[in-house]
Amino acid sequence: MPPTGWKAYQYNPSMGAAILFIILFGITTMIHTWRLFSTRTWFFIPMMIGGYFETVGYIGRAMSANQSPNWTTGPYIIQSTLLLIAPALFAASIYMELGRVILLVRGERFSIVRVNWLTKIFVAGDVLSFLMQASGAGLMVTAANGGSTSSASTGKTVIVGGLFVQILFFGIFLLSAIIFQRRLTSSRGGGYVSSIDHLPWRKHMFALHTSSVLILIRSVVRVIEYVQGTDGFVMSNEVFIYAFDGLLMWVMLVIFVVVHPCEVGALLKREKLRGGRGFGVDGGEPLV
Incomplete structure (x- = not known):
């Protein structure tokens, strides 16, 4: 049973919006x-798990919508926790793809972080960030x-800290x-780029x-939400959870359906089978 005086939402959640998402x-x-x-x-397993977190999170919102206004804690906890931490899983896969793109074009010297450290640092x-948000x-x-009430206050502070880290x-x-x-693109007057034009980098x-910009926008809005608190403008209006979280994260998933990193992985694998002779950059045949 929820505690006396506890209120999950400042509005009645929309069943239609929850089902749509x-x-x-x-x-x-x-x-x-x-x-x-x-x-x-x-390496896209975190992306996939994050998608399931989003799906189950909105199932939680649908359950809450069905309970309005006598909400129970279970569905609220499901949606608040899973929708909060899912983007951290998306981020892990995004970080890992950049290193593979750099290797694809043999552009290690153009990266400000060594490729073998890039993924480790950002992941x-x-x-x-994930652990802070989950613990909060x-x-x-x-x-x-x-x-x-001190637990709730501390939890919000930790969540905001985790979002700032993100x-x-x-x-x-x-x-x-x-x-x-x-x-x-500016190397050697563009000559290097022309030599890798056959690659889909x-x-x-x-x-x-x-995708990075979408997650950044979402995280900034989430920070504002938790800083304002339960009675704040963002948390009091359901449109924000859909316009600046659900929609942005869904668009991000769609982007990676259309531009799936399996293409990069396949090219790297073929390069390995070729014995590392290159992708036509150093005189080898273009790998297309």
Whole structure:
């Protein structure tokens, strides 16, 4: 039973919106699951799990909508926790793809971070963000189940800290990706770029840049939400959870359905089978 005086939402959640996003995330995540196993793009497992988190999270919102206004803690905890931490899983896969794109174009010298450290650094920051947000959500769950108000306050503070860590690392990641691409495209008067024009690196960099911006926008709005608190404008209006979280994260998943990193993985695998002779950059045949 929820504690006396506990109120899950400042509005009655929309059943229609919740069902719509269950369908959107459910279908897109199933496509990702099929692509992952059919192409063995294993570093995209976090992306797939994040999609299931989003789907189940919106199932929780649908359950809450069905209970209005006599909400129970179970569905509220499901939606608040899973929708909060899912983007951290998306981020892990995005970080890992950049290193593979750099290897694809043999552009290690253009990266401001050594490739063998790039994934480790950003994924470590992502894990820290994930753990902070999950622990903060745990404290808020404790408060929702009758714990002290101090637990809720501490939980919000930890969540905001985790979101700031996510914003910091994603900001640095996006800057690193932009600098890498600028260095690559301006090298040798563009001669190096012309030698790798047969490789699909541009569209994968576009996917990385766009998805990073979407997660950054979502995280900033989430920070504002938790800083304002329960009675704040963001948390009091349901449109924000859909316009600046659900929709942005779904668009991000769609981007990676259209521009799936399995293409990069397949090219790298073929390069390995060729004995590392290159992709036509150093005189070998173009690998297309």
